[in-house]
Amino acid sequence: MRSFFRVVWLVLRKDMTVEVRSFEIVSTTLFFAVSVVLFFAFALVKEGQPPGDAAAGILWIAIAFAGTLALGRTFEREGKSETLRALLLAPCDRPAIYVAKLLGMIGLLMAAELILVPLVALFFQAQLLDHPLWLGALLLSGTLGYAAVGTLFAAMLARARSRDVLLPILLYPITIPVIIAGVRGTATLLDPAGEMVMVRFWTMLLIAFDAVFVVLALWTFETLMTD
Amino acid sequence: MSRLFAPASGLCAIMLAATPFVIASAPYESTMGLVQKIFYYHVPSAWLMMLAALVSGTSSGFYLFNRKLSWDRIAVASAELMVLFGAIVLITGPLWGRKAWGVWWQWDARLTSSLTTWMIFCAYLIVRRFGGIGSEKLAAGLALFGLANVPFIYVSVNYWRTIHPTTNVVPTLPLSMGGPFWFCALTLLLLYILLMQLRIRLEDQRKQLDNLYLAVDR
Numbered sequence: 001m002r003s004f005f006r007v008v009w010l011v012l013r014k015d016m017t018v019e020v021r022s023f024e025i026v027s028t029t030l031f032f033a034v035s036v037v038l039f040f041a042f043a044l045v046k047e048g049q050p051p052g053d054a055a056a057g058i059l060w061i062a063i064a065f066a067g068t069l070a071l072g073r074t075f076e077r078e079g080k081s082e083t084l085r086a087l088l089l090a091p092c093d094r095p096a097i098y099v100a101k102l103l104g105m106i107g108l109l110m111a112a113e114l115i116l117v118p119l120v121a122l123f124f125q126a127q128l129l130d131h132p133l134w135l136g137a138l139l140l141s142g143t144l145g146y147a148a149v150g151t152l153f154a155a156m157l158a159r160a161r162s163r164d165v166l167l168p169i170l171l172y173p174i175t176i177p178v179i180i181a182g183v184r185g186t187a188t189l190l191d192p193a194g195e196m197v198m199v200r201f202w203t204m205l206l207i208a209f210d211a212v213f214v215v216l217a218l219w220t221f222e223t224l225m226t227d
Numbered sequence: 228m229s230r231l232f233a234p235a236s237g238l239c240a241i242m243l244a245a246t247p248f249v250i251a252s253a254p255y256e257s258t259m260g261l262v263q264k265i266f267y268y269h270v271p272s273a274w275l276m277m278l279a280a281l282v283s284g285t286s287s288g289f290y291l292f293n294r295k296l297s298w299d300r301i302a303v304a305s306a307e308l309m310v311l312f313g314a315i316v317l318i319t320g321p322l323w324g325r326k327a328w329g330v331w332w333q334w335d336a337r338l339t340s341s342l343t344t345w346m347i348f349c350a351y352l353i354v355r356r357f358g359g360i361g362s363e364k365l366a367a368g369l370a371l372f373g374l375a376n377v378p379f380i381y382v383s384v385n386y387w388r389t390i391h392p393t394t395n396v397v398p399t400l401p402l403s404m405g406g407p408f409w410f411c412a413l414t415l416l417l418l419y420i421l422l423m424q425l426r427i428r429l430e431d432q433r434k435q436l437d438n439l440y441l442a443v444d445r
Contacts, residue, residue, distance in 0.1 A: 149372065153369075156365050156368060160362065160365065161357070161360075162357055162358075165357075166353070169350045169354070170350055170365075173343055173346040173347040173373070174372050176343050177380055177382075205379070205382060209379050213372070213375070216371070216372065216375055220291060220368060220371065223292065224291070224368050
């Protein structure tokens with residue numbers, strides 16, 4: 001068990017070192033996420049007034065789009081000099097590699113959310129920061145579910161021909177529950193008449209989704225990544 | 228392929244040709260009238276769509292863990308039929324909805340979950356077609372995840388208003404409607420089984436042809 005977490009830490013540290021030296025994925029993902037929010041602002045804000053309950057949807061769409069971009073880039077980098085093959089050849093638990101990649105992706109998306117939440121709150125005049133704990137719980141559980149499925153599919157697609165096109169095609173239908181639960185939960189938080197019971201229900205649904213899909217991904221990662 | 232295939236397909240053709248007459252002989256439903264007759268195709272297709280998704284998802288799971296190509300053939304054949312029967316459901320449903328609800332589409336739990344599950348299997352076929360080498364395994368992973376996803380989709384969309392007729396309608400059908408209904412269900416089930424056999428055989432022959440090419444190349 002200790003060696004498992006050691007591998008997780010080593011792979012994560014390697015990814016972070018590469019990232020800190022280039023800032024490639026962080027900067028492109030953040031910039032892209034901000035542009036998505038701007039696009040929605042231009043499309044939806046009329047005469048200076050944002051539509052009533054668009055903020056929750058826009059926040060989650062921006063996270064999902066930025067996530068797709070980041071997922072594609074992470075594994076493209078591993079594909080370049082066959083470093084993914086090298087990683088898989090390493091004599092260690094393969095699921096540890098998956099966990100490391102997943103943690104990296106969650107960290108990246110949480111960083112994007114730190115910028116996106118205030119930005120959406122500002123542009124769409126939404127009271128996103130009224131319930132910071134619930135919002136944090138929704139964002140964390142939603143991001144975990146999205147990244148759990150996304151990391152697995154991106155890893156499988158790393159060697160496929162048209163991976164950039166195929167990733168969203170695979171990812172979006174599977175993550176529909178994450179988007180529904182995330183958007184509905186956040187919208188309930190924003191609604192002054194919203195019931196906390198419903199926020200809890202959506203958070204629980206997201207946590208159940210996370211549990212099932214993380215277990216499934218850990219269980220299938222080795223099989224799916226073997227030639 | 229079994230010796231029963233030819234007679235069974237003949238029977239299926241006759242039954243399919245007979246369905247319009249059988250449906251016409253069923254009485255009109257008191258409130259919905261003529262539009263209700265679309266159910267004789269719609270409901271069995273929806274059942275077969277679910278069956279096909281289940282078969283495809285579970286055989287993908289088996290394929291992933293024991294690597295027998297025969298499981299993969301079942302999975303791909305069933306995925307194609309899932310998309311086919313799903314298309315029937317998604318076309319006939321709105322035709323009825325327009326008359327009964329006044330709108331073509333409702334964001335109802337059953338409709339939304341059918342549509343999204345259908346999309347997962349469309350994605351399955353796209354991956355198989357354009358994924359290149361190793362796409363079988365990729366697609367199998369997708370089908371497995373898609374199957375695990377069905378309850379989540381259903382629960383999450385269920386928190387919208389549900390206005391779709393519930394499943395307890397079918398067991399309470401009077402014989403005059405139940406007879407034609409079960410006849411249609413049986414016909415479509417037979418069609419599913421026959422198409423599965425054909426499609427699996429096609430996949431088999433493709434594989435053999437590939438192997439022959441490889442043998443000649445060597």
